Amino acid sequence: MIALVLGGNGFIGSHLVDKLLAKGHRVRVFDKYEEHYRRPLAGVDYRFGDFGNRGLLADALDDIDTVFHLINTTLPKTSNDDPAFDVQSNVIETLFLLEQCVSRKIGKLVFTSSGGTIYGRPAALPIAEDSPTEPECSYGITKLTIEKYLALFNHLYGLDYTIVRPSNPYGSRQNPAGIQGAISVFLGRVARNEPIEIWGDGEVVRDYIYVDDLAAGIYKAATMAAPERIFNLGSGAGHSLNQIVEAIRTVTGRDARVEYRAKRAFDVPQIYLDIALARKALDWAPVTSLETGIGKTWQFIEELQRRND
Ligand SMILES: NC(=O)c1ccc[n+]([C@@H]2O[C@H](COP(=O)([O-])OP(=O)(O)OC[C@H]3O[C@@H](n4cnc5c(N)ncnc54)[C@H](O)[C@@H]3O)[C@@H](O)[C@H]2O)c1
Secondary structure, eight states, X not given: OEEEEETTTSHHHHHHHHHHHHTTOEEEEEESSOOSSSOOOTTEEEEEOOTTOHHHHXXXXXXXXXXXXXXXXXXXXXXXXXXXXXXXXXIIHHHHHHHHHHHTTOSEEEEEOOTTTSSOSOSSSSBOTTSOOOOSSHHHHHHHHHHHHHHHHHHHHOOOEEEEEEOEEEOTTSOTTSSSXXXXXXXXXXXXXXXXXXXXXXXXXXXXEEHHHHHHHHHHHHHSOOSOOEEEESXXXXXXHXXXXXXXXXXXXXXXXXXXXXOOTTOOSBOOBOXXXXXXXXXXXXXXXXXXXXXXXXXXXXXXXXXXX
16 A cells, blocks of 8 residues: 555554554655654655645645545634634645545545544434434534545545544543643643643543554554445443543552533533444454553653653
């Protein structure tokens, strides 16, 4: 495979790049920035540019047979601030990518959608791929719109695609001082001896998947021949924030103080994904336990602290 990873220098993309290299594939990365936590890797063809720079993007597609699309210009929490920007920079620019993939006869396009936002408030748990989609943020609407255009381009022009809908990934190279990823953010606060902040009573339930397991699933989405096109990728189990804090205490041996704040209206009470389809059709399963994953993430954060001291 000659793979182009759009957003390959980000959190999930960098782990997918590792997976592709380990499997012996040729890898090109297109990203706006260098990797934040590592030096450039030998053997990767890095191309830098904005997703909206169509000339640079077209150049990066030369000779590629498989495209992994992991660029997203917004976050769920902030996407409602400027929906027009969200649509322009994600939907419209992805349409250009799809046109290029058709005209260049690209073999496969794997799109990273979102299991956490496109379903909205689930009617039943765990959420299967054919559950109703009622996103409650612009980010979820643009992800879903791109999913629909992929189906249209397949129908009209035969574009071969697979969609993955990850739950809540965590792990090394996720920003511990960022605003996304409860486990990394909580561990970052513990490492800095700051209290963990929880909005509400801590009983909000999410589906946490270790990033290596997610990267393995994205890889399988490109390489397994399956008639289905949409796959949830999660752990398949729900954990409350209070359970995460307990696991953090056990793994790190630290006190992990918690400050509870007022509940946020936009937090859906419970989400976890049904991953039966990916298990069967992609022959994929997450293998990292919550404790092991938290331990690996903690190692990364401690190493980061040592480097910065
Ligand atoms: N992290 C999550 O919780 C999560 C959950 C579900 C789905 N996803 C999706 O997975 C994908 C990867 O997410 P991530 O967590 O690795 O994010 P990330 O921000 O760590 O990585 C995204 C990468 O894309 C690059 N990028 C962003 N805008 C760009 C632009 N305009 N032009 C060129 N490059 C640009 C960034 O530089 C970054 O390296 C995204 O599509 C995201 O929506 C993430």
